[in-house]
Amino acid sequence: MEQVLEKFRDEPVTFVKEILGATPDTWQAEALNALAGNPRVAIRSGHGVGKTALESWSILWFLFTRPFCKIPCTAPTQQQIYKILWSEISKWLKRSPLLNELFEWKKTEVRFRGAPERWLAIAKTAARPENMAGFHEEHLLFVLDEASGIDDGIFEAIEGALTTPDAKLLICGNPTRNSGFFKRAFFEDRELYHTQKISSADSGRVSNEYCRRLIKQYGNDSDVVRVRVYGEFPKTEADGLIALELVEAAMSREPVYLGELVIGVDVARFGNDETVIQPRIGNTALLLENYRKADTMTTVGRIVHKVSELMKKFSLNRARINVDDDGVGGGVTDRLREVLHEKNLSVEVHGCHNGGKARDSHYANWATESWFALRDRFVSGEIILPRDDELTAQLSTRKYLLTSSDKLILEDKKTYKKRCGRSPDRADALVLAFAPTAIMTAPPKFTLVQSYWR
Numbered sequence: 001m002e003q004v005l006e007k008f009r010d011e012p013v014t015f016v017k018e019i020l021g022a023t024p025d026t027w028q029a030e031a032l033n034a035l036a037g038n039p040r041v042a043i044r045s046g047h048g049v050g051k052t053a054l055e056s057w058s059i060l061w062f063l064f065t066r067p068f069c070k071i072p073c074t075a076p077t078q079q080q081i082y083k084i085l086w087s088e089i090s091k092w093l094k095r096s097p098l099l100n101e102l103f104e105w106k107k108t109e110v111r112f113r114g115a116p117e118r119w120l121a122i123a124k125t126a127a128r129p130e131n132m133a134g135f136h137e138e139h140l141l142f143v144l145d146e147a148s149g150i151d152d153g154i155f156e157a158i159e160g161a162l163t164t165p166d167a168k169l170l171i172c173g174n175p176t177r178n179s180g181f182f183k184r185a186f187f188e189d190r191e192l193y194h195t196q197k198i199s200s201a202d203s204g205r206v207s208n209e210y211c212r213r214l215i216k217q218y219g220n221d222s223d224v225v226r227v228r229v230y231g232e233f234p235k236t237e238a239d240g241l242i243a244l245e246l247v248e249a250a251m252s253r254e255p256v257y258l259g260e261l262v263i264g265v266d267v268a269r270f271g272n273d274e275t276v277i278q279p280r281i282g283n284t285a286l287l288l289e290n291y292r293k294a295d296t297m298t299t300v301g302r303i304v305h306k307v308s309e310l311m312k313k314f315s316l317n318r319a320r321i322n323v324d325d326d327g328v329g330g331g332v333t334d335r336l337r338e339v340l341h342e343k344n345l346s347v348e349v350h351g352c353h354n355g356g357k358a359r360d361s362h363y364a365n366w367a368t369e370s371w372f373a374l375r376d377r378f379v380s381g382e383i384i385l386p387r388d389d390e391l392t393a394q395l396s397t398r399k400y401l402l403t404s405s406d407k408l409i410l411e412d413k414k415t416y417k418k419r420c421g422r423s424p425d426r427a428d429a430l431v432l433a434f435a436p437t438a439i440m441t442a443p444p445k446f447t448l449v450q451s452y453w454r
């Protein structure tokens with residue numbers, strides 16, 4: 001056995017080929033060799049190039065070749081660590097009868113059957129620094145997936161343990177955030193790391209169609225394409241209202257289904273625009289519903305169905321709906337009130353006017369004020385969104401300007417459409433869902449201290 005361990009100890013590529021029966025891509029082989037020879041390896045890339053596979057191979061290789069090792073692994077959400085990384089480990093472990101005999105895979109751990117307490121890989125979410133603290137072993141490998149979304153506090157707890165000669169760190173992810181340890185690994189701290197960058201456009205694992213679609217939809221130089229295709233950190237545009245990294249952070253938080261139910265509805269005005277129904281519970285946006293070319297009565301029907309369904313699902317006895325009331329939206333608002341009344345549902349319907357007056361005179365209109373109120377929620381880190389590339393692009397590309405009378409104003413839709421080639425319907429529906437329309441006495445006290453209640 002010792003000879004076997006010795007054979008693979010510094011040869012992870014041979015291990016992957018002979019024991020797991022996989023053929024690493026060139027960049028994966030380079031990364032595996034780098035991990036054998038370096039204490040710290042950092043990989044940034046576009047979507048889908050094989051980072052999580054690389055991590056799972058590294059974990060199995062380290063387990064196989066280091067007696068009594070510990071491998072703490074983490075990612076920003078339970079979904080990323082348990083459903084993605086841990087199932088990837090299971091996928092490869094199953095391929096090797098030898099590994100299956102030696103190691104037991106469990107939902108949050110992989111243990112050596114001969115010494116289950118002292119020889120293991122363990123999955124924890126990056127919710128608290130304590131989760132990653134207190135590991136001090138001779139053979140230690142920390143694996144951080146989607147590392148750009150992990151807080152510096154967690155990283156500091158890990159860094160303190162990287163003291164023994166065989167303590168290693170593997171951090172991989174989409175470069176979603178322009179700050180934090182993941183960014184520093186490629187810039188200020190790069191002498192500490194072996195670093196690699198992989199573009200999805202160069203990876204045989206990602207379809208050309210995916211890359212072409214993103215480039216066509218968002219532009220080659222857009223932040224979405226930089227991050228999702230090329231593995232480049234986002235640009236920080238001074239005049240962009242909501243930075244991409246804030247949107248990415250909101251999409252990597254765990255949902256919390258607590259609080260009021262509010263639905264934002266952006267009603268399509270023109271042929272190709274989408275009607276979007278965006279619900280939220282408290283600070284968590286739920287999956288949106290979107291469709292094209294439907295009359296206002298169909299839209300009313302869909303909204304009523306959605307609100308009844310969600311009130312039942314979350315056992316709520318009231319809700320609020322904010323409808324963009326300009327143009328065709330007006331017809332929706334009126335009919336919606338009637339139908340909800342007929343059905344005896346306790347739902348407030350607010351007709352919202354983008355060009356209407358802002359409460360705070362620093363903003364030129366209601367839409368600008370509401371977008372800034374939404375931005376506050378991103379900045380304070382309280383908003384939680386489901387992953388949606390289109391929504392990401394729409395939120396992170398809207399700009400604002402100063403009027404001649406020194407008021408902030410959102411770039412108008414026509415200019416936006418011309419510049420970006422699409423309508424910001426999903427982002428507008430989200431803004432509506434979070435717009436401060438509740439009657440002042442209605443919301444519970446805690447919402448009154450939030451920043452949009454100016």
Ligand SMILES: Nc1ncnc2c1ncn2[C@@H]1O[C@H](COP(=O)(O)OP(=O)(O)OP(=O)(O)O)[C@@H](O)[C@H]1O
Nearest residue numbers: 022023024025046047048049050051052053054205
């Ligand atoms: N060399 C390989 N041989 C066979 N399958 C591979 C290889 N590399 C990756 N895969 C498979 O390709 C798929 C995508 O890889 P993976 O999930 O690791 O990519 P990723 O870079 O982590 O993606 P994301 O950016 O979405 O996190 C997975 O099913 C994985 O098992």
Ligand SMILES: [Mg+2]
Nearest residue numbers: 051052084145
């Ligand atoms: Mg991955």
